[in-house]
Amino acid sequence: MAVRTFRWAAAGMVVGLALGACQTQEGAGDGGAQPRQPAPPGSGSSSGSSPPLISFRSSGDAQFDAWRNSFVNKADASGRKRVAIVSVLSGLEPIDPEVQIASFDNQAEFVKPIWDYAKSAVSPTRITNGQAKLAANADVFSRIEQSYATPREIVAAIWGMESGYGAILGDIDGPRTLASQAAMGRRKDFNEGELLAIMQLIENGSATRDQFRTASWAGAVGQTQFMPSTFLAHGRDFDQDGRKDLWANTGDALASAANYLTASGWRQNEPWAIEASLPANFDYLAGDGRKLTVAAWKAMGITPATAPQFGNSDALEAELFLPAGSHGPAFLLFDNFSVIKRYNNADSYALAVGLLADRLAGRPDLLRPWPTDIVMLTQQQAKDLQTALNKLGYNAGAVDGVIGRGTRGALQGFQKDKGLVADGFPTTEMLDMVLAAAA
Numbered sequence: 001m002a003v004r005t006f007r008w009a010a011a012g013m014v015v016g017l018a019l020g021a022c023q024t025q026e027g028a029g030d031g032g033a034q035p036r037q038p039a040p041p042g043s044g045s046s047s048g049s050s051p052p053l054i055s056f057r058s059s060g061d062a063q064f065d066a067w068r069n070s071f072v073n074k075a076d077a078s079g080r081k082r083v084a085i086v087s088v089l090s091g092l093e094p095i096d097p098e099v100q101i102a103s104f105d106n107q108a109e110f111v112k113p114i115w116d117y118a119k120s121a122v123s124p125t126r127i128t129n130g131q132a133k134l135a136a137n138a139d140v141f142s143r144i145e146q147s148y149a150t151p152r153e154i155v156a157a158i159w160g161m162e163s164g165y166g167a168i169l170g171d172i173d174g175p176r177t178l179a180s181q182a183a184m185g186r187r188k189d190f191n192e193g194e195l196l197a198i199m200q201l202i203e204n205g206s207a208t209r210d211q212f213r214t215a216s217w218a219g220a221v222g223q224t225q226f227m228p229s230t231f232l233a234h235g236r237d238f239d240q241d242g243r244k245d246l247w248a249n250t251g252d253a254l255a256s257a258a259n260y261l262t263a264s265g266w267r268q269n270e271p272w273a274i275e276a277s278l279p280a281n282f283d284y285l286a287g288d289g290r291k292l293t294v295a296a297w298k299a300m301g302i303t304p305a306t307a308p309q310f311g312n313s314d315a316l317e318a319e320l321f322l323p324a325g326s327h328g329p330a331f332l333l334f335d336n337f338s339v340i341k342r343y344n345n346a347d348s349y350a351l352a353v354g355l356l357a358d359r360l361a362g363r364p365d366l367l368r369p370w371p372t373d374i375v376m377l378t379q380q381q382a383k384d385l386q387t388a389l390n391k392l393g394y395n396a397g398a399v400d401g402v403i404g405r406g407t408r409g410a411l412q413g414f415q416k417d418k419g420l421v422a423d424g425f426p427t428t429e430m431l432d433m434v435l436a437a438a439a
């Protein structure tokens with residue numbers, strides 16, 4: 001999903017596919033666009049701006065028509081060719097807003113605990129399939145590693161996460177979903193920018209309009225799920241046939257992903273993370289986002305969980321990541337973790353990619369299991385926790401039901417004062433203790 005800068009725009013591929021069956025197919029040749037004719041009277045151009053340069057057959061939705069009339073002028077002013085504008089925008093009908101919004105609200109990264117996401121993302125089937133794909137494409141991966149900084153297992157893991165190694169590309173019309181979001185005012189500038197990028201890709205011959213008919217709900221395309229603007233900036237024609245075919249050409253898709261990760265700052269020969277074992281009575285307050293050298297972490301008693309040593313990483317800086325508090329595996333995260341997040345800005349996604357990559361490379365599974373018996377707080381329970389912590393004088397910040405750094409820090413303060421393991425992890429047991437103290 002290359003390069004969604006917003007968390008919710010990532011990946012609900014399974015959800016998207018399920019809902020995609022509801023989408024009606026649009027005829028390619030009946031767009032009804034008539035360039036250079038003024039909008040008919042009462043056609044819904046309520047923006048008050050100048051008449052549209054191109055008149056489209058009404059979508060049947062006045063708000064959508066008004067947005068499109070306005071956007072056509074914007075696209076023209078930004079230098080897009082009219083043939084590309086017509087190609088992308090003709091024949092579009094808005095997706096039902098409730099269906100569209102539901103496709104984002106069900107994003108897998110946010111409805112599951114991080115370990116459920118990681119466990120399903122790093123399934124035995126995905127590991128087996130990935131190792132087979134690495135073997136089958138060994139020559140392509142070798143050539144990509146010669147040109148880009150990112151190792152093959154990371155590129156392969158992203159390939160597996162994004163499309164099941166090229167098996168599932170999505171069946172949503174990219175321009176339709178982007179236009180629908182823009183018309184309803186959802187991240188309008190972003191979605192309009194993606195539509196302009198599609199027009200540019202068509203203009204410069206990188207791709208065709210029809211290729212964008214197999215996209216995700218976010219508008220991402222191809223085997224490595226690139227947003228159009230990322231495609232435009234970082235897409236690669238690996239086999240040099242004149243096209244950047246991220247859909248059918250595995251080399252083009254994988255080289256584009258490797259190129260994007262390299263451009264995002266991938267540090268060659270550095271890990272993304274190492275599972276860490278913490279000493280007894282470890283001060284969990286150190287897991288507050290601070291970055292220290294590996295040598296400094298070692299001095300605090302941290303040891304590698306599965307590797308025999310930390311390698312030559314003493315001078316590298318890392319952040320201690322405790323996704324399950326004191327109840328599950330701990331990680332030292334290196335800068336490459338942030339690079340994965342440039343692809344999809346969710347910790348759960350980057351963790352899953354890294355863990356899958358480790359397995360694809362033949363590295364061992366996690367030493368410490370995930371605490372799958374723990375029940376996560378509901379949003380209302382999280383709000384109750386925040387309210388109670390604030391009442392007790394621990395600054396949990398805004399009562400928004402989101403367990404972020406502020407809430408965890410406040411909970412750590414409470415735990416420390418009570419003589420508990422101060423990991424800041426909000427179990428239901430911890431919620432009960434905080435509520436009792438605040439009552």
Ligand code: CA
Nearest residue numbers: 237239241243
């Ligand atoms: Ca190509």
